[in-house]
Amino acid sequence: MNRPVLVLVSWVVAAIALIALAPSMGTSRDQEDFLPSHYESVRAGRIQEKSFPQQESAAAILVFQRSDGGPLTGADKDAVSRVTKTLDGKHYDTFKSVTGSPEAVSKNGKVALANAYSTEKDLGADPVLDSVKKLREDAGHLLKGTDLKLGVTGTAAQTLDANEATGDTDAMIMMATLLLIVVLLGVIFRSPLIAFLPVVLIFLVFMMAQGLISTASSLFDLKADSDNGAILIVVLFGVGTDYILFLLFRYREHLRSGQAPKEALASGVSRVGETIASAAGAVIVAFLALMLSTMSSMRALGPSLAISVGLALAAALTLVPAAFSLLGTKAFWPSKAWQRTPRNRLGHRIGAVTSRRPALVATVSGAALVVLALCSLGFRAEYDAGSSLPKNLESVQAMNDLEKAFAAGESDPSLVYVKSGNGGRLDASALTAFRKDITAVKGVDEVSEPVLNPAKDVARYDVVLSYRPASSEAIDLVSGTLRDTVHAKAPKGTEAVLGGTTAVFADIKNAVNQDYKVVFPAAGIAIALILGLMLRGVVAPLYLIVAVSLGFGATLGSTVLLFQKLQDASGLLFMLPIIVYLFVVAIGTDYNILLVARLREEMRKGRTPAEATRLAVTQSAPTISAAAVILAGTFGVLMLADNSMLQQMGFAVAFGILLTAFVMALLLVPTVTTLLGARAWWPSRNTGGKDSLRVADTDGDPDPTSEPVRV
Incomplete structure (x- = not known):
C-alpha cells in the first residue's frame, strides 16, 4: 500500500x-495421459506399436443404405464399389486407403460398409478431421443419380461432429x-x-x-x-x-x-x-x-x-x-x-433466522443435504461420449444404423495380442484353439483369424463384441469374463493381453475407482489441517469437512436425480465426481472459510454466539451471494449446449456452487457453530463464550449492520 x-x-x-x-x-492425446504403463490396455498398445507399427485404424466408417430403406440391389452394390474406389483414388492426406468388400454387407442385405483407414496415431487430430470433412463432401457428389444415401461415422467422424456441435x-x-x-x-x-x-x-x-x-x-x-x-x-x-x-x-x-x-x-x-x-x-x-x-x-x-x-x-x-x-x-x-450502508434485506433475514432458530435451520438444511446425498448412491458412470451427442448428427445416425444391421461392436473391435515368451515362432494349431476359446465367451460376436507380425512371434485377433464398445455391458465383459479367458487360455509359453478402446475404458474405470479411495481422503485431511491452522482449533475443521462432504454428495445426488431419474439417462459422465470435487468442494470451501472467519472474528469481540452469527451472516451474505452467482452462472452456460455431458457438467457445478453458498455456508455451518458456541473453537480460548457480554470494539472494525446488539 x-x-x-x-x-x-x-x-x-x-x-x-x-x-x-x-x-x-x-497437447497430447496418448493413452498414457490417462493410464500408467502397468495397465494392460497400455501394454497392449505398446505391443501393437512394436509388432504392428503400420497397423491401420479405421478413422471413418462409411455406412451405405438405400434411400427407401429397402434391401440393396445388385446395381446398388456396384454403385457402392464404384464410389468406394473413386474415394480411394482421391488420396486424402491422412487416409492410406478407402476400402470395402462384397462381404461387408449386413445379413438383412440393407447396409453395406466401407472403411477409411489411417496410419495416424491420433485420430482426433485436425488433419484427420479435415480429411473426414473432405470425404463427406466428395461422397455427396458421387452419390448423385443413385438410390443410395451415405452416413459417415467412426472415431474421427464422431470427433468432428462433436467439435462442431459443441x-x-x-x-x-x-x-x-x-x-x-x-x-x-x-x-x-x-x-x-x-x-x-x-x-x-x-x-x-x-x-x-x-x-x-x-x-x-x-x-x-x-x-x-x-x-x-x-x-x-x-x-x-x-x-x-x-x-x-x-x-x-x-x-x-x-x-x-x-x-x-x-x-x-x-x-x-x-x-x-x-x-x-x-x-x-x-x-x-x-x-x-x-x-x-x-x-x-x-x-x-x-x-x-x-x-x-x-x-x-x-x-x-x-x-x-x-x-x-x-x-x-x-x-x-x-x-x-x-x-x-445498504439495506441488505436478504442478509438481515438470513442472519435473523440463523441466529434465532439455529437448531431448526441446522436440522432442515442438514436433512436436505443428506437426502440429496443419498441419491448419489445411484450414480452410474457413462464412458460413451457418442451417446451424449445430439441425435441428429450424421455420425450418430450412421452409428445407430450400423449397430442395428451388424454386431454393436463392429465399429471398434477389441484387440487380443498373443506374444511368444521366448521370442520363438507361435504355433498355428495353438492359435486356432485359442481363437475358439475366445469365440465361446458369451457376449463375443466374432473373432478374426490371427494376424501374425513379420517375426511370427506376435499374433493379433480382432474381437467384435455384441455390445457398443463404450457401453457398460462391454466394459464389464472386457474387464471380467473376456480378460480372464484371454489370460487363462493363452497358448503355453505365451503372454496374452487385451487392448482396444473398451479395454482402455475398463482400465480407466478401475483407475478412477482407485482415485476415489486415495485422492478424496487425502484432500479432506489436507483441507482440515489448513482450517485447523486458520481457526487454531479442532472441532470447527471437523464439522466443516463433514459439511463439505455432504455438499459433494448432495451435488452428485441432485445430478443423478435430474438426469438419471427424471430424464432417464443411461449414466452420467464418468469424470463428473472429479469435476464436482474440483469446482464444488475445492473452490466452494472458500465460502465456508469466509463465513467462519467472520463469525470467529465477531465472537472474539465478546459477542454471544447467536449475535456473532447474525452479524457474520448479515455481512457475508452479499459477498458470498455475488461470488457464487458469478461462478455458478459461468458453468450454467454449458447447459445451453446440445451435448448432454456438457449439460450434466454445467448443472452439477452450477447447482453445487449455489448449494454450497446458500445452504451450507449461510445456513448449516453458522447454525452448527451457534449451537456449539465456544466449543466450536476448542482448544482455542481466544473467543467469546455462550455467556459472554459484548465488549467495546477496540480494533476499529465497524459494526456491519449498525443495529443495536441484544445480549
Missing part, C-alpha cells in the same frame, strides 16, 4: 517476461465469465471502473499463469496440457473474483465507518488477508492432492491448478490492493452508494 506504483510495475514486468520467454505448452467451448466459457463478472460487479458497485478493472487484473494473472505453468513444466519435467485452458479459465476467474470481492466488500465496509481510503484498504487487507490466504491454501492442497491420482492427466492438472491459484492469491494480496490504493474512492465513481 505504501508503494503501489512499484508493485504495479513489478507485476507488469513479470507478466511481460513470463509471456514472452515461457515455452509453449504441448463449438469453441473455451471461448464460450471465457465470454460468459467476462460478461457475468462485468454485469454483476457493475450492478453491485454501480461503477464501470470496478466492473472492468478486476477482469483486466485477472486476465493478466491468467496470462502469467499459463507462462508460469509452462516454465515450471519445462524446468521440473512436469506434464502440462494446453487442452486444460477451459478449466484454468474458470478456476482463475472463479477464485480471482472471489478474492477480489472478499477484499472490496471489507474495504467498502471500512470506508463507510469513516476511515480514510488508504487506512480502510490497509485495514481490509489485514482483516481479510488471512481468510483469503486460508481459502487459497485449502484450494491449493485440494488440487495438489490430484498428484496422487492414478491417471497421468489428473497428476498433470493438479500442479497447474495449484500454480494458478497461488498466483491469484499473490495478486489478491498485492496487485489488487495496489491498484485500488492509487484509485482511492475514485474507483467507485460515479456512484456514491459506497458512502451509505
Whole structure:
C-alpha cells in the first residue's frame, strides 16, 4: 500500500517476461495421459506399436443404405464399389486407403460398409478431421443419380461432429465469465471502473499463469496440457473474483465507518488477508492432492491448478490492493452508494433466522443435504461420449444404423495380442484353439483369424463384441469374463493381453475407482489441517469437512436425480465426481472459510454466539451471494449446449456452487457453530463464550449492520 506504483510495475514486468520467454505448452492425446504403463490396455498398445507399427485404424466408417430403406440391389452394390474406389483414388492426406468388400454387407442385405483407414496415431487430430470433412463432401457428389444415401461415422467422424456441435467451448466459457463478472460487479458497485478493472487484473494473472505453468513444466519435467485452458479459465476467474470481492466488500465496509481510503484498504487487507490466504491454501492442497491420482492427466492438472491459484492469491494480496490504493474512492465513481450502508434485506433475514432458530435451520438444511446425498448412491458412470451427442448428427445416425444391421461392436473391435515368451515362432494349431476359446465367451460376436507380425512371434485377433464398445455391458465383459479367458487360455509359453478402446475404458474405470479411495481422503485431511491452522482449533475443521462432504454428495445426488431419474439417462459422465470435487468442494470451501472467519472474528469481540452469527451472516451474505452467482452462472452456460455431458457438467457445478453458498455456508455451518458456541473453537480460548457480554470494539472494525446488539 505504501508503494503501489512499484508493485504495479513489478507485476507488469513479470507478466511481460513470463509471456514472452515461457515455452509453449504441448497437447497430447496418448493413452498414457490417462493410464500408467502397468495397465494392460497400455501394454497392449505398446505391443501393437512394436509388432504392428503400420497397423491401420479405421478413422471413418462409411455406412451405405438405400434411400427407401429397402434391401440393396445388385446395381446398388456396384454403385457402392464404384464410389468406394473413386474415394480411394482421391488420396486424402491422412487416409492410406478407402476400402470395402462384397462381404461387408449386413445379413438383412440393407447396409453395406466401407472403411477409411489411417496410419495416424491420433485420430482426433485436425488433419484427420479435415480429411473426414473432405470425404463427406466428395461422397455427396458421387452419390448423385443413385438410390443410395451415405452416413459417415467412426472415431474421427464422431470427433468432428462433436467439435462442431459443441463449438469453441473455451471461448464460450471465457465470454460468459467476462460478461457475468462485468454485469454483476457493475450492478453491485454501480461503477464501470470496478466492473472492468478486476477482469483486466485477472486476465493478466491468467496470462502469467499459463507462462508460469509452462516454465515450471519445462524446468521440473512436469506434464502440462494446453487442452486444460477451459478449466484454468474458470478456476482463475472463479477464485480471482472471489478474492477480489472478499477484499472490496471489507474495504467498502471500512470506508463507510469513516476511515480514510488508504487506512480502510490497509485495514481490509489485514482483516481479510488471512481468510483469503486460508481459502487459497485449502484450494491449493485440494488440487495438489490430484498428484496422487492414478491417471497421468489428473497428476498433470493438479500442479497447474495449484500454480494458478497461488498466483491469484499473490495478486489478491498485492496487485489488487495496489491498484485500488492509487484509485482511492475514485474507483467507485460515479456512484456514491459506497458512502451509505445498504439495506441488505436478504442478509438481515438470513442472519435473523440463523441466529434465532439455529437448531431448526441446522436440522432442515442438514436433512436436505443428506437426502440429496443419498441419491448419489445411484450414480452410474457413462464412458460413451457418442451417446451424449445430439441425435441428429450424421455420425450418430450412421452409428445407430450400423449397430442395428451388424454386431454393436463392429465399429471398434477389441484387440487380443498373443506374444511368444521366448521370442520363438507361435504355433498355428495353438492359435486356432485359442481363437475358439475366445469365440465361446458369451457376449463375443466374432473373432478374426490371427494376424501374425513379420517375426511370427506376435499374433493379433480382432474381437467384435455384441455390445457398443463404450457401453457398460462391454466394459464389464472386457474387464471380467473376456480378460480372464484371454489370460487363462493363452497358448503355453505365451503372454496374452487385451487392448482396444473398451479395454482402455475398463482400465480407466478401475483407475478412477482407485482415485476415489486415495485422492478424496487425502484432500479432506489436507483441507482440515489448513482450517485447523486458520481457526487454531479442532472441532470447527471437523464439522466443516463433514459439511463439505455432504455438499459433494448432495451435488452428485441432485445430478443423478435430474438426469438419471427424471430424464432417464443411461449414466452420467464418468469424470463428473472429479469435476464436482474440483469446482464444488475445492473452490466452494472458500465460502465456508469466509463465513467462519467472520463469525470467529465477531465472537472474539465478546459477542454471544447467536449475535456473532447474525452479524457474520448479515455481512457475508452479499459477498458470498455475488461470488457464487458469478461462478455458478459461468458453468450454467454449458447447459445451453446440445451435448448432454456438457449439460450434466454445467448443472452439477452450477447447482453445487449455489448449494454450497446458500445452504451450507449461510445456513448449516453458522447454525452448527451457534449451537456449539465456544466449543466450536476448542482448544482455542481466544473467543467469546455462550455467556459472554459484548465488549467495546477496540480494533476499529465497524459494526456491519449498525443495529443495536441484544445480549
